[in-house]
Amino acid sequence: MVLDAFRARLGSIIGGFDAAQYHRRMRGFRATRAHVNTLIAASGETITARARWLVRNNGYAANAVDAFANHVVGDGIKPSSKIADAAKKEELQKLWLAWTDEADAEGLTDFFGLQRRAAREVFLAGEVFLRIRTRRAEDGLTVPMQLQMLPSEMLPQDMTRVLPGAGSIRQGIEFDGIGRRVAYHFLRRHPGDSTDPGLAGETVRVPASEVIHILDPVEAGQLRGVSRFAAAVVKLFTLDLYDDAELERKKTAAMFAMFITSPAPETALDPAEDDLEVEPGQVVRLDPGEDVTTPSTPDSGSTYEPFQYRTLLQIGAALGVPYGYLTGDTAKGNFSNTRIALVDFRRRISAFQHSVMVYQLCRAVWTRWMDMAVLAGAIDLPGFAIDRRAYLACDWLPTKWDWIDPAKDAAAEILQIEAGLKSRTQAIAERGYDAEQVDREIAAERKREAELGLDFRRPGSPAQAAGGGTGQSGAESPQQDQQNASDQEDDGEDRNPQPAEEG
Numbered sequence: 001m002v003l004d005a006f007r008a009r010l011g012s013i014i015g016g017f018d019a020a021q022y023h024r025r026m027r028g029f030r031a032t033r034a035h036v037n038t039l040i041a042a043s044g045e046t047i048t049a050r051a052r053w054l055v056r057n058n059g060y061a062a063n064a065v066d067a068f069a070n071h072v073v074g075d076g077i078k079p080s081s082k083i084a085d086a087a088k089k090e091e092l093q094k095l096w097l098a099w100t101d102e103a104d105a106e107g108l109t110d111f112f113g114l115q116r117r118a119a120r121e122v123f124l125a126g127e128v129f130l131r132i133r134t135r136r137a138e139d140g141l142t143v144p145m146q147l148q149m150l151p152s153e154m155l156p157q158d159m160t161r162v163l164p165g166a167g168s169i170r171q172g173i174e175f176d177g178i179g180r181r182v183a184y185h186f187l188r189r190h191p192g193d194s195t196d197p198g199l200a201g202e203t204v205r206v207p208a209s210e211v212i213h214i215l216d217p218v219e220a221g222q223l224r225g226v227s228r229f230a231a232a233v234v235k236l237f238t239l240d241l242y243d244d245a246e247l248e249r250k251k252t253a254a255m256f257a258m259f260i261t262s263p264a265p266e267t268a269l270d271p272a273e274d275d276l277e278v279e280p281g282q283v284v285r286l287d288p289g290e291d292v293t294t295p296s297t298p299d300s301g302s303t304y305e306p307f308q309y310r311t312l313l314q315i316g317a318a319l320g321v322p323y324g325y326l327t328g329d330t331a332k333g334n335f336s337n338t339r340i341a342l343v344d345f346r347r348r349i350s351a352f353q354h355s356v357m358v359y360q361l362c363r364a365v366w367t368r369w370m371d372m373a374v375l376a377g378a379i380d381l382p383g384f385a386i387d388r389r390a391y392l393a394c395d396w397l398p399t400k401w402d403w404i405d406p407a408k409d410a411a412a413e414i415l416q417i418e419a420g421l422k423s424r425t426q427a428i429a430e431r432g433y434d435a436e437q438v439d440r441e442i443a444a445e446r447k448r449e450a451e452l453g454l455d456f457r458r459p460g461s462p463a464q465a466a467g468g469g470t471g472q473s474g475a476e477s478p479q480q481d482q483q484n485a486s487d488q489e490d491d492g493e494d495r496n497p498q499p500a501e502e503g
Contacts, residue, residue, distance in 0.1 A: 035219075035221065036218070036219040036221075036222050036226075037170070037171065037221065037222065037223050037224070040157070040171070040222075040223075040224050040225075040226055041157050041158065041160070041171055041224075044126070044152075044157055044224060044226060044227075045153070045157055047226065047227050047229070047230050047233065048124075048125045048126070048152060048153070048227055050229070050233050050237075051124050051125065051227040051228075051229035051230075051233065052124065052125070054229060054233065054236055054237065055124060057240075058236055058237075058240055060236060060239075060312070060315065060326055060327060061229070061236055063325070063326060063327070063328060064123075064316075064319050064321045064325070064326050065120055065123055065124055066120075067321055067325035067326070068119065068120075068123045068228075068319075068320075068321060068349075069116050069117075069119040069120045069123065070116075071345070071346070071349045072116075072119040072349055072352060072353055072357060072398075073112065073115045073116040073119050073357070073398075073399070074398065074399025074432075075112065075399045075432070076111070076112025076115060076399065077112070077115055077353065077357055077358060077362055077396050077397065077398045077399070078112075078396070078397050078432065079093075079096065079362070079366055079394045079395070079396055079397075080093075080394065080395045080396075080397055080429075080434040081093060081393070081394050082390075082393035082394060082395065083390075083391060083393075086436065088381065089436075091379060092379060092381075093434075093437075095142060095143070095373060095378060095379055096369070098142045099111075099141070099142040099143045099145075099369065099373075100112065102141050102142060102143075102146065103146060103147050104146065104147065104149075105133050105146040105147060105148040106148070106149075111147070111365070114130070114147055114149060115357065115361065115362075117149060118130070118149070118214055118357070118361060119357065121149075121151060121152070121214075122214055122215060122216060122225065122356065123227075123228045124227060124228070124229070125151065125152040125153075125225065125227055126152065126215060126216075126224070126225025126226040126227045126228070127152045127213065127214060127215035127224060127225030128149065128150070128151065128152060128214050128215075129149070129150040129151075129152070129154065129155065129184070129186075129211055129212065129213055129214070130147045130148065130149055130150070130211070130212040130214070130361070130365075131147070131148040131149075131150060131186075131206060131210060131211055131212075132145065132146075132147060132210045132211070132212070132365075132368055133145070133146045133147070133148050134372070137376070142378060143369060143372050143373045143376060143378050144372060144376050145368065145369060145372045147212075147365065150186060151190070152224070152225065153187075153190060153191055153192065154186050154187050154190060155171070155172040155173070155184060155185070155186055155187070155224075156171075156172045156185070156187060156191075156203070157171050157172065157224065158171075159171065159172045159185055159203070165177070167182070169185060170223055171223050171224050172184060172185050172186075173185075173223060173224075174205070174208075180208075181208040181213075182207070182208050183205050183206060183207050183208055184205075184206050184208065184211045184213070185203045185204070185205055185206075186203060186204055186206055187201070187202070187203055187204075188202045188203065188204055189202075212360065212361060212364045212365070213360070214356065214357075214360045214361050215356075215360075216352065216355075216356050228319055228320065229319065231318035231319075232315045232318035232319050235311060235314055235315050235318070236315055239308075239311050239312075239315070246304065253295075259292070259293045259294070259295070261290065261291050261292075261293060309332070312326060312327055320345075320348055321345070322341040322342065322344075322345050323341070324338065324341070325345070339404055342404065346401060350398075353398050354396075358396045362396050363394075363396075366392070366394055367392055370391065370392055395429065397429055397432045397433065397434070398432055399432045400430065400431035400432040400433075401430075413427055
């Protein structure tokens with residue numbers, strides 16, 4: 001406190017940045033200098049609990065989580081091995097695809113479903129853990145390995161102490177003397193699950209080699225994740241209260257139809273036996289001295305919609321989700337600004353896909369899976385121990401983005417390929433497919449078309465030569481063979497003219 005006062009006094013004398021001054025406009029702005037780990041240890045559990053409550057009870061929050069997870073994972077972020085041997089690569093890809101259905105230790109989804117759940121948890125709670133569970137051969141799995149998902153609450157935030165020697169435990173994570181993660185101390189049961197008969201508060205030490213910790217750190221040295229809702233909890237909750245108040249006000253106003261009053265209270269009329277019901281076009285005769293009044297209830301007026309819109313824009317900015325995805329409202333924007341917002345959102349999603357989902361989750365699972373597959377004899381990769389890095393090389397292909405304007409976007413991409421600005425391999429990878437597999441499928445289709453005398457390619461397409469004939473990439477139909485032969489005969493006559501007769 002004394003140091004802060006000295007800094008404030010020194011700043012007022014020196015001047016400089018207004019952001020660091022304590023004048024009238026910044027008098028109530030007291031920012032903490034605590035590290036993010038201290039803040040998360042003190043408030044992380046409360047923020048996560050409030051974020052989960054909002055997702056369960058607030059439609060905007062639930063929509064934001066689903067929009068984020070659907071765009072990050074979609075149908076799944078899938079691997080494409082870089083093994084040079086095409087037969088081995090295809091065998092490996094088939095083995096992986098078979099294992100993905102067995103990946104979940106709970107048996108509720110496949111590996112790509114685990115990806116989606118992980119993306120939801122990182123958005124909602126800031127982090128999630130996957131424990132690698134090695135299985136026995138008699139379990140009958142394609143590869144004896146499964147993944148168990150553990151929510152952030154399973155790793156206690158308040159477990160911090162110094163260990164004998166040079167190690168320490170910080171927020172449930174055990175470090176060695178040089179700062180490497182060596183273990184995680186998980187609770188045996190969820191602290192909020194009263195249906196689990198396990199002992200509350202009991203922990204188990206799990207080696208770091210068996211744990212995949214997925215989080216999106218926002219500050220240097222950050223150990224645990226923080227919910228994306230941290231900057232939006234207050235506005236989401238208060239906006240929900242405001243909407244509830246508006247609904248209650250409307251409900252209360254709708255309960256009053258009219259009042260009948262008399263100017264002479266001392267001669268008040270006896271209550272009518274039947275309540276007066278009003279019908280459209282009805283003419284009601286009143287007794288002498290009676291009058292009818294209707295209550296004047298306040299209306300939300302013209303400020304309700306702009307206030308809602310502006311507040312939801314702030315919430316969308318805090319969550320990193322466009323207004324349309326947050327609310328489902330497509331009437332507020334035109335094609336141009338909606339496309340700009342979508343491009344920016346996709347760029348954010350792409351960065352998260354590669355820096356968090358692929359780097360932390362997919363690569364770790366692929367590496368461990370490959371080791372287990374070779375050790376268990378599920379696949380034979382000659383020289384794997386010697387050239388392990390080459391065998392592990394892999395591209396991860398996210399689900400393709402849907403085109404906003406399919407015709408224009410496809411035409412622009414074809415022009416880029418023809419101009420040499422991008423390759424077909426790159427274009428196919430951006431759609432979430434393996435170029436070699438696509439080429440094999442195309443070759444098989446062309447062969448089948450040739451055998452059946454079919455050709456579904458349009459004239460002038462890149463798969464055909466100029467003028468509608470097929471190029472080297474595909475076979476020609478019988479009709480085209482006959483036409484080409486006729487053209488060659490005509491060309492032959494033109495190229496070999498008869499000598500002119502001398503006059």
